[in-house]
Amino acid sequence: MRDMPQDRRPTRIQKKNRAAILEAALDVFSTHGFRGSTVDQIAGAAGLSKPNLLYYFPSKEAIFTALLSGLLDTWLDPLRSLNPDGDPMEEILSYVKRKLQMSRDFPRESRLFANEIVQGAPRMFDALSTDLKALVDEKTKVLEGWMDTGQIKRTHPHHLLFSIWSLTQHYADFDVQVRVLMGEEDPFDAAPEFLETLYRRLLKP
Amino acid sequence: MRDMPQDRRPTRIQKKNRAAILEAALDVFSTHGFRGSTVDQIAGAAGLSKPNLLYYFPSKEAIFTALLSGLLDTWLDPLRSLNPDGDPMEEILSYVKRKLQMSRDFPRESRLFANEIVQGAPRMFDALSTDLKALVDEKTKVLEGWMDTGQIKRTHPHHLLFSIWSLTQHYADFDVQVRVLMGEEDPFDAAPEFLETLYRRLLKP
DNA sequence: GTCTATACGCTGATAGAC
DNA sequence: GTCTATCAGCGTATAGAC
Numbered sequence: 001m002r003d004m005p006q007d008r009r010p011t012r013i014q015k016k017n018r019a020a021i022l023e024a025a026l027d028v029f030s031t032h033g034f035r036g037s038t039v040d041q042i043a044g045a046a047g048l049s050k051p052n053l054l055y056y057f058p059s060k061e062a063i064f065t066a067l068l069s070g071l072l073d074t075w076l077d078p079l080r081s082l083n084p085d086g087d088p089m090e091e092i093l094s095y096v097k098r099k100l101q102m103s104r105d106f107p108r109e110s111r112l113f114a115n116e117i118v119q120g121a122p123r124m125f126d127a128l129s130t131d132l133k134a135l136v137d138e139k140t141k142v143l144e145g146w147m148d149t150g151q152i153k154r155t156h157p158h159h160l161l162f163s164i165w166s167l168t169q170h171y172a173d174f175d176v177q178v179r180v181l182m183g184e185e186d187p188f189d190a191a192p193e194f195l196e197t198l199y200r201r202l203l204k205p
Numbered sequence: 206m207r208d209m210p211q212d213r214r215p216t217r218i219q220k221k222n223r224a225a226i227l228e229a230a231l232d233v234f235s236t237h238g239f240r241g242s243t244v245d246q247i248a249g250a251a252g253l254s255k256p257n258l259l260y261y262f263p264s265k266e267a268i269f270t271a272l273l274s275g276l277l278d279t280w281l282d283p284l285r286s287l288n289p290d291g292d293p294m295e296e297i298l299s300y301v302k303r304k305l306q307m308s309r310d311f312p313r314e315s316r317l318f319a320n321e322i323v324q325g326a327p328r329m330f331d332a333l334s335t336d337l338k339a340l341v342d343e344k345t346k347v348l349e350g351w352m353d354t355g356q357i358k359r360t361h362p363h364h365l366l367f368s369i370w371s372l373t374q375h376y377a378d379f380d381v382q383v384r385v386l387m388g389e390e391d392p393f394d395a396a397p398e399f400l401e402t403l404y405r406r407l408l409k410p
Numbered sequence: 411g412t413c414t415a416t417a418c419g420c421t422g423a424t425a426g427a428c
Numbered sequence: 429g430t431c432t433a434t435c436a437g438c439g440t441a442t443a444g445a446c
Binding site: 031032033034035036111114115117118119120121125128129132133136155156158159160162163165166167169170171173174176177178180181182185187190191193194197198201202 | 236237238239240241316319320322323324325326330333334337338341360361363364365367368370371372374375376378379381382383385386387390392395396398399402403406407
């Protein structure tokens with residue numbers, strides 16, 4: 001690895017530029033995917049020249065990796081805070097709610113991951129099979145515990161999790177389609193109630 | 206428009222090659238997206254040279270367009286056959302079932318559309334706002350009719366449709382993630398029952 | 411109808427002046 | 429730290445021989 005500016009305490013300018021690059025990269029990568037994005041686009045969006053951008057990150061790949069690893073943690077936070085000692089139904093409903101809020105407030109992040117996973121997760125496979133897998137294993141056990149004690153109805157815990165992910169992220173990932181089909185109506189007006197009703201009926205003992 | 210071979214009754218070879226190209230294109234486009242795919246890749250997968258491929262289709266864009274318009278009809282068939290005169294619950298459940306089968310049997314088609322829509326549907330926007338919109342307008346009316354007469358519980362018809370799409374297509378679009386997290390277990394073993402239960406509980410009057 | 415050769419713009423990345 | 433200039437390679441597409 002070559003010396004990179006951030007190795008020895010970054011100046012204010014360096015911090016600002018790195019942040020601007022990552023912000024621009026999120027914009028570009030999330031709408032065009034990795035290969036569909038160009039360094040030029042990112043540099044332009046960040047207000048830098050292409051060589052200047054490549055002074056901060058050694059390669060396009062490096063930008064993408066830095067972006068992903070920075071976001072994954074935040075992205076998994078809602079699931080991480082599913083509390084085994086809380087009230088099962090309320091825990092699940094508030095998880096659904098938080099995921100839906102993230103789709104509304106951070107749609108680019110959702111699409112970034114969607115792009116990557118639809119294409120077979122070539123740059124994220126490791127993170128999936130280690131970090132995410134461990135977290136999911138832990139939380140499906142929690143769900144199963146709640147089913148065992150009859151606090152929620154018995155269903156397949158993995159499919160239950162997948163359903164939450166797909167139902168909530170759909171509003172970010174397929175945003176264009178959703179908006180075309182709903183016209184003026186804001187999807188996020190009715191979605192919370194729809195999802196709450198769905199999970200109450202599905203899980204009420 | 207320039208003369209293209211298929212204009213005057215195609216020979217057997219031409220038919221075969223066009224089919225091979227579209228098959229290869231489905232493979233490549235669905236895993237890399239439009240910009241992530243190269244004509245070379247498609248030609249290679251189809252067993253043709255690059256110039257030879259471009260004899261059959263004038264451009265990469267043309268391949269993609271031909272592919273999309275050929276697939277969209279089939280893709281919407283399940284929704285089209287939702288029968289207003291059938292039993293509401295059974296109609297919806299069999300729609301869900303067919304969509305799930307399509308995710309299992311035609312995951313590439315699902316990912317092709319997913320890639321396109323996640324990236325803002327730059328090449329599909331028209332099809333969405335005309336064909337799909339018309340079909341969805343028609344079918345949401347059917348759903349509303351069933352709710353009005355109390356044959357199924359009242360929910361938001363658009364969100365109901367979105368839920369069916371996202372829940373079923375998730376198994377195709379996020380296949381890598383699903384399989385990493387479920388390990389040996391085949392997702393399609395338990396999914397049908399999970400979804401049937403979900404929609405019975407959601408919609409039973 | 412199919413191939414070889416090739417034009418030519420774009421993309422990622424580097425060199426070197428300031 | 430930032431810029432201009434530039435390179436090598438890839439990607440789409442075409443010309444023209446066979």
